[in-house]
Amino acid sequence: MKRYLGSVLLLCAAALPFAAAPGVCAEAAPVREDVDRAVQQMYRSLVRIMVVMESPRSGRLEKNLGAGSGAIISADGYIITNHHVAGRGKRLICRMWDGEEVESRLVASDPLTDIAIVQLDLTKRKNKEPLHVAQFGDSEKLKVGDVVLAMGCPAAVSQSVTKGIVSNTQLMLPSFLGGDFREEGEAVGSVVRWIGHDAVIFPGNSGGPLVNLRGEVIGINTAIASQSGGFQGIGFAIPSNQARYIYQSLKEKGKVTRGWIGVGITDVSKNQALAESFGYKQTNGVLVNQIIAGTPATGRLQKGDIVTAINGKPIDTVQQFRAMVAGLPPDTEIKLAVFRAGKTTDVTIKLGAQPDDLAAVKPARDSATDVAAPDSLGLRVKTLTGDLARQLDVKQGVVITSVERNSPAAKEMLRVGDVITQVGDMEVKNSDDFEAAMKKQDLKKGVRFYVESRDGGRFVLISPEK
Numbered sequence: 001m002k003r004y005l006g007s008v009l010l011l012c013a014a015a016l017p018f019a020a021a022p023g024v025c026a027e028a029a030p031v032r033e034d035v036d037r038a039v040q041q042m043y044r045s046l047v048r049i050m051v052v053m054e055s056p057r058s059g060r061l062e063k064n065l066g067a068g069s070g071a072i073i074s075a076d077g078y079i080i081t082n083h084h085v086a087g088r089g090k091r092l093i094c095r096m097w098d099g100e101e102v103e104s105r106l107v108a109s110d111p112l113t114d115i116a117i118v119q120l121d122l123t124k125r126k127n128k129e130p131l132h133v134a135q136f137g138d139s140e141k142l143k144v145g146d147v148v149l150a151m152g153c154p155a156a157v158s159q160s161v162t163k164g165i166v167s168n169t170q171l172m173l174p175s176f177l178g179g180d181f182r183e184e185g186e187a188v189g190s191v192v193r194w195i196g197h198d199a200v201i202f203p204g205n206s207g208g209p210l211v212n213l214r215g216e217v218i219g220i221n222t223a224i225a226s227q228s229g230g231f232q233g234i235g236f237a238i239p240s241n242q243a244r245y246i247y248q249s250l251k252e253k254g255k256v257t258r259g260w261i262g263v264g265i266t267d268v269s270k271n272q273a274l275a276e277s278f279g280y281k282q283t284n285g286v287l288v289n290q291i292i293a294g295t296p297a298t299g300r301l302q303k304g305d306i307v308t309a310i311n312g313k314p315i316d317t318v319q320q321f322r323a324m325v326a327g328l329p330p331d332t333e334i335k336l337a338v339f340r341a342g343k344t345t346d347v348t349i350k351l352g353a354q355p356d357d358l359a360a361v362k363p364a365r366d367s368a369t370d371v372a373a374p375d376s377l378g379l380r381v382k383t384l385t386g387d388l389a390r391q392l393d394v395k396q397g398v399v400i401t402s403v404e405r406n407s408p409a410a411k412e413m414l415r416v417g418d419v420i421t422q423v424g425d426m427e428v429k430n431s432d433d434f435e436a437a438m439k440k441q442d443l444k445k446g447v448r449f450y451v452e453s454r455d456g457g458r459f460v461l462i463s464p465e466k
Contacts, residue, residue: 031147034213038149039161041215044097044132045072046208048153049081049104049118052091069152069208070094070118071134071217073247077120080247081207082222083109086116094120097159100127108250113192113238114222115246116207134209137216139239142169142195150199150221150235152208164199164235171196171236172319191258191326195219195237210237219243242327249329259328260354262295263288264456265318268306274461277448279342280306284316290457293393296352302340303422303450303457309337326354377447377462378407383430384419394452396429397421412460414451421457422450 051066068085072078079094086092087109094104102120109116120131146166154160171194195210201221210219219237249256265286268275275287285308291297301307309315310324311334328334330353338347381398389395397419403409421428423437424447441447446463 038211038213038215042134042151042211043159045134046151046153046159047079048095049086050093051086051089053088054090067204068206071209072131073134075131075133077122079118081116081118083111083114083116085207086118092118108254110246110256113246115243117247117250134217136240136244137212137218139218139241142166142218147213148197148199149211150201151211152205154202154204160202162200164197166197168196191323192238193323195239197235199235201235245329257330258326258354259330259332259351261325262292262297264290267318274459277461278304280339284308284314286315286318286321289459296349300347300349306339307336308339311335377409377464378404379409379414381434394419398428398431398434408462408464412462419452420449421452424448
């Protein structure tokens, strides 16, 4: 079974014989010895996972067969693999290094990271020797150019190994590869920064380990980026540090609890003029639009902050920020580099647990009517009162009562019912404050508003039509 998502190919079936990457046999002696040692360390831990899946079709349940790879990671028979390999399996059989087939069960699965945990039924295993357990390495120590080995079981009892180097330690899925990389409706790339490498991943090797020359698992292979004509491109591997945390969470709790700060953010690179209105001249980082009350960010971050790094690692996009935070367990302390009031300072935050339903923490939205006048920006407002203030959990401000079609306000997606609580650097409590603040703005440079809506809070920069 081969499944394409845009130009990203998930490899979870088909059988190929034992093979190695071109050039492996011609390696210099020290590397050749390292490869041999790593293979001997790992190959008895490799398993081929055969999967029976059921899917409804024409009123009947149709059975489908698939296969992938995995690695034994505990003495009691737990195996780590991909969700897209085993996550929908109704029956699982693992073929061991010695050819024995052992009934297994799906323990738990996490589509968001494409990780699944399978356990061997050791009571039905004929070979009573202790399992050979793979060891996790530290993926944080990987560097671009490090030699890595992609291992798996693409055919029968064969173990395969291909060699390559790390090309990227924080690979994000670019738009030219066809958009979202999704599993069970989850955008996998939103919380995973893959290890990119060029070791060939055979069909059927999904879920197999990416191994360093010490024989340690430093990633779980999940996909390749390919182009038409059979071009074999970048391999995607889930970093071992993240995979190990996912494994522990799934084993202990049956689900994954992710780190969370409680902020709404936007890319500086896509809102450069808005960032410049805060005095920030660079293009990297994310702008904090919203602080959700009662979350770790409360009292630590402020609206208008620009986060440029987490634990010393630069932040360029919202996706990268979310991946780094969600990839860490709750109660982890992280250090943010924050641009605020013209200078960058360090802010330490202890992560909380991400709610199961993020929509539940977003404020509700209502509509409002009537009038008050700004200027030539295409919107009208009035003082916020009554039920809308309670529903939005906003104590004061002005509510937008009309937005002119094709106006600057409309182009910035402002809507009737949105609430403005800040104009420039001035807090707005009512329509009088709004008018006073507007008189102090330089319309030629645009006016920065802070707007509360059903989608949360955000800054917008609106410039009048020229």
